[in-house]
Amino acid sequence: MAVEGVTDLGVLKALGAGLAAIGMVGSGVGLGLAFGKFFEAVGRQPAMEDRLKTYLFIGMALIEAIALFAFVIAIMIIFVI
Amino acid sequence: MIDPLHQFAVSPIVTGTHAFLTVTNQTVWTGAAVAALSLIFLLGVSRMRLVPGRMQAFVELTFEFVQSLTRDTAGKAALPFMPLIFTIFLFVAALNVISLVPHSFAVTSQFATTAYMSVLVLVMVIGVGFYKQGLHFVAMFVPKGTPWWLLPLITPLEIILFFCRPFTLAVRLAANMVAGHVLLEMFAGFCIMLVGLKWLAATAVFPMLMLIAIYALEVFVALLQAYIFTVLTCVYLNEALHGH
Numbered sequence: 639m640a641v642e643g644v645t646d647l648g649v650l651k652a653l654g655a656g657l658a659a660i661g662m663v664g665s666g667v668g669l670g671l672a673f674g675k676f677f678e679a680v681g682r683q684p685a686m687e688d689r690l691k692t693y694l695f696i697g698m699a700l701i702e703a704i705a706l707f708a709f710v711i712a713i714m715i716i717f718v719i
Numbered sequence: 720m721i722d723p724l725h726q727f728a729v730s731p732i733v734t735g736t737h738a739f740l741t742v743t744n745q746t747v748w749t750g751a752a753v754a755a756l757s758l759i760f761l762l763g764v765s766r767m768r769l770v771p772g773r774m775q776a777f778v779e780l781t782f783e784f785v786q787s788l789t790r791d792t793a794g795k796a797a798l799p800f801m802p803l804i805f806t807i808f809l810f811v812a813a814l815n816v817i818s819l820v821p822h823s824f825a826v827t828s829q830f831a832t833t834a835y836m837s838v839l840v841l842v843m844v845i846g847v848g849f850y851k852q853g854l855h856f857v858a859m860f861v862p863k864g865t866p867w868w869l870l871p872l873i874t875p876l877e878i879i880l881f882f883c884r885p886f887t888l889a890v891r892l893a894a895n896m897v898a899g900h901v902l903l904e905m906f907a908g909f910c911i912m913l914v915g916l917k918w919l920a921a922t923a924v925f926p927m928l929m930l931i932a933i934y935a936l937e938v939f940v941a942l943l944q945a946y947i948f949t950v951l952t953c954v955y956l957n958e959a960l961h962g963h
Contacts, residue, residue: 688791695792695950700880703887709894 655715661708668701723901723908727828744824745832752813752826781809785949792953796960803843804956807836808949815896815941819934827944828896830889837885840952848959859958888951895944899937906930 676694680687733742763778771779785805789797797804811827818825826832848856860877861870906926913923 692792692950692954695947696954698947699884699887699891699951699954702891703883706887706890706894710890 651715651719655712658708658712658715661711662705665701665705665708668704669698672697672701723904726900726904727825727897729829745826745829748817748824749814749826749832751823752810752817755817756809756813788946788949789953792950793957793960797953797956800843800847800956804949804952807840807952808945811836811892811948812942812945815945816938818896818900819937819941825896825900827892828900830893833889833892834885836948837888840888840955841882841885844955844959847956851960852962855962856959859962884955888948892944892948895940899933899940902933903930903937906933 672694676690679690729743729745731741731743732747735741759774760778763774766772766775768775782805785808786798786801789801789804793800814826814832817823818827848859860874860881862873862877865873906929909926910923910930913926914920916922
């Protein structure tokens with residue numbers, strides 16, 4: 639398992655892309671929290687659903703942006719660099 | 720053996736004299752989606768009745784769905800933008816759904832296609848914002864109630880976030896489509912590989928069942944992504960019309 643023996647850049651690229659994709663974990667947790675709280679809130683007060691849905695989508699866009707940045711970095715490591 | 724990314728290759732079908740005259744599979748399937756949409760909607764409105772038939776009911780329900788979505792998200796002032804929002808919704812939905820036809824091409828998986836649409840939304844939002852609010856539109860980069868010593872940090876961040884929007888809007892759609900189609904192709908590949916095993920060929924039923932389930936999920940995701948694209952367009956438009 640000697641790292642200095644790795645001469646194939648593709649191996650390191652694949653590793654790097656995999657590591658970069660770890661950033662999606664936080665986004666997954668965040669999305670779960672956001673949607674879970676949304677369902678909870680609508681269950682408590684169904685009349686607020688339309689207002690809350692708008693805020694949910696704004697929040698979802700922001701949370702998912704993080705995962706998308708991680709995805710793009712991973713793709714860039716494989717295909718661009 | 721399985722090359723799941725091969726299906727996203729844009730290949731020329733009729734090579735023209737210039738690059739922009741070349742007909743690719745992308746062009747063909749965009750055209751097919753638009754033609755199918757036009758056919759459905761022309762049939763829907765061709766013989767208008769007080770009690771709508773199937774086609775007319777479909778057209779009316781779709782229109783009312785997007786109209787109420789626009790009104791709820793961006794307010795009554797956004798209703799003049801209905802034609803654009805409705806077009807975006809139908810275009811994305813039709814392209815997503817038609818990409819699920821076997822042997823077709825996933826047009827919305829191309830980042831270039833989605834980026835054109837999202838940059839159009841960005842340009843529209845900036846234009847509408849400055850037209851409706853004048854220079855006050857810039858105030859959306861300064862959230863209310865921010866302490867003055869945080870402003871040098873918050874304002875650049877807000878500006879960066881604003882210009883990241885079309886990027887995330889485009890990548891969200893493209894990445895979802897790519898992921899879905901890769902998943903479908905992987906499971907289809909499992910089926911073929913298991914059939915190749917002589918004694919265990921019957922086990923190919925399991926990935927086949929999964930494939931059917933994932934396909935159903937993808938139909939849902941195709942429509943959901945069109946909905947999300949539309950909702951986010953309305954949300955951004957709302958900020959341009961009414962401020963932060």
